[in-house]
Amino acid sequence: MLARWWGNDIVTVGVNAPTLLSETVVCDRREDGYIIVKQAYGSITLTRRKPYFHKVLHSPVRWPEDLDRIEPPDLEEYTPQIESIAREVEWFKERGYFVEGFHNGPFVMTWHWLRGLTQFLMDIARDQNFAKRLVEFGMKHQIELSKAILDEASLDAIRIGNDMGTTRSLFFSPEAYKDIFHTWEKRLVKEYHKMGVFVFHHCHGNINLILKEMVDTGIDALDPLDPKVIDLAEVKEKYGDRITLRGGISKYIGTYNRREIYEHVSDRIRIGAPGGGYILMSAGGLPHVMPKENVIHYKEVVKRLRRYRPG
Numbered sequence: 001m002l003a004r005w006w007g008n009d010i011v012t013v014g015v016n017a018p019t020l021l022s023e024t025v026v027c028d029r030r031e032d033g034y035i036i037v038k039q040a041y042g043s044i045t046l047t048r049r050k051p052y053f054h055k056v057l058h059s060p061v062r063w064p065e066d067l068d069r070i071e072p073p074d075l076e077e078y079t080p081q082i083e084s085i086a087r088e089v090e091w092f093k094e095r096g097y098f099v100e101g102f103h104n105g106p107f108v109m110t111w112h113w114l115r116g117l118t119q120f121l122m123d124i125a126r127d128q129n130f131a132k133r134l135v136e137f138g139m140k141h142q143i144e145l146s147k148a149i150l151d152e153a154s155l156d157a158i159r160i161g162n163d164m165g166t167t168r169s170l171f172f173s174p175e176a177y178k179d180i181f182h183t184w185e186k187r188l189v190k191e192y193h194k195m196g197v198f199v200f201h202h203c204h205g206n207i208n209l210i211l212k213e214m215v216d217t218g219i220d221a222l223d224p225l226d227p228k229v230i231d232l233a234e235v236k237e238k239y240g241d242r243i244t245l246r247g248g249i250s251k252y253i254g255t256y257n258r259r260e261i262y263e264h265v266s267d268r269i270r271i272g273a274p275g276g277g278y279i280l281m282s283a284g285g286l287p288h289v290m291p292k293e294n295v296i297h298y299k300e301v302v303k304r305l306r307r308y309r310p311g
Contacts, residue, residue: 003097007303010279011092012159013085015101015149017142018043018113020081021073040073043113050288059116064130067114072141075148086153093154100200101155103146105162106184107171109138124172124180131180139184143191150195157198157220160188165205167229174209182213189218200246204283205229215239223247226283233271236278244277251284258297265301280306 003011014020021040028034034048042060047053061067085101092099104112111120114134123131146158162185165171189199200221201214206229214222222239224247225232232248239245248268250256256264265280272278280302286295 006299009098010100011097012100012102013088013092013153013155014103015085015146015155015158016103017072017138017145018109020078020145039113041070041113052288056112056116059114059119061114061134062119067133067137070114070137072137075144078145078148082149082152085149089153089155098156099154100157100159100198101146101149101153102159102161102202103142104138105160105188105201105203106135106139106181107164108162109142110134114138121171124176128176128180135180135184139188143188146192147195150192150197155197157200158188158192159200159202160185161202163202163204164210165203165207165229167206167226169206170209171205174213177210178213182210182217185214185217185219193218211235211239215243219243221246221279223279224249224281224283226251227268228283232268236272236274240275240277244279245272246279247281247283248272248278249280249282251282253282253298254287254290254294256294258294261294261298262301265298265305269305 018039018041023038024035025038025044026034026036032048032050034046034053036044036046036057038044042058043056044058046055046057060070089099103109110131111117114120114137115123120131120134123134149155150158162181164177164181170177185201192199198220199218200223201217201219202223203214204224204226207214208230221244223245225235225245227248227250230248232245236245248271250264253261253264268280269278272280286298
């Protein structure tokens with residue numbers, strides 16, 4: 001198992017409402033092939049395996065009236081998936097893993113599964129009332145499903161994936177975040193905390209302008225803290241006593257030589273580890289072109305340096 005090979009303590013299972021009820025339309029099984037999938041709300045996506053590429057081909061809400069015609073699936077339709085998730089979680093827990101369930105947050109859920117990115121950004125700028133209706137549709141159903149899953153599966157945490165920016169800036173203004181998304185993020189945290197699980201927030205991009213508000217939602221951890229746009233030392237100083245920091249490893253780690261890998265990991269631990277509350281994580285995974293010997297070196301460096309020392 002990959003998690004065991006890496007020495008991971010955390011494993012992730014999917015609890016995303018649209019993807020749990022999906023239908024494969026096309027599946028090209030070649031190494032560089034692709035898969036086309038129709039999701040629960042009607043969106044259609046294409047994913048290429050190698051090199052990885054993902055794109056939304058069709059969004060179900062082209063016009064505002066389309067939203068009124070979409071009915072979220074009844075929770076009973078998810079029964080086989082919920083039972084499967086519960087078994088998967090139990091299997092991991094029996095082997096000592098911390099298990100998180102992952103679903104999209106209010107921004108990504110809306111653009112990716114309902115409206116499309118360009119159109120939703122236009123909604124945020126021109127028609128915030130409709131943008132809020134879209135978010136409410138996706139989030140209310142996700143919360144109901146998550147509660148049903150938490151009733152059956154002994155998850156330790158829910159991790160909310162809600163990428164809100166590029167390496168240059170947010171996709172929208174800080175004011176739009178506060179008006180449209182912040183309330184729902186707070187509600188997600190409150191609902192999941194009431195069910196006894198931790199809440200983690202996954203968010204790529206330059207989110208410095210809304211970091212305080214994100215922490216104020218009550219989240220327990222934040223990732224992936226891409227060092228290209230997030231200063232780990234600054235975030236540690238400002239928020240390290242309130243949340244766990246998870247990440248900080250460059251998404252370009254695959255291009256580093258052995259010396260650079262060691263120096264980079266050492267630097268991240270030097271900054272993040274004091275006082276606890278730091279989990280190593282890459283901001284972008286490892287590229288398939290990373291030399292095998294460098295992958296093994298990276299793994300061994302992490303294993304050697306990751307342990308906390310007294311004092």
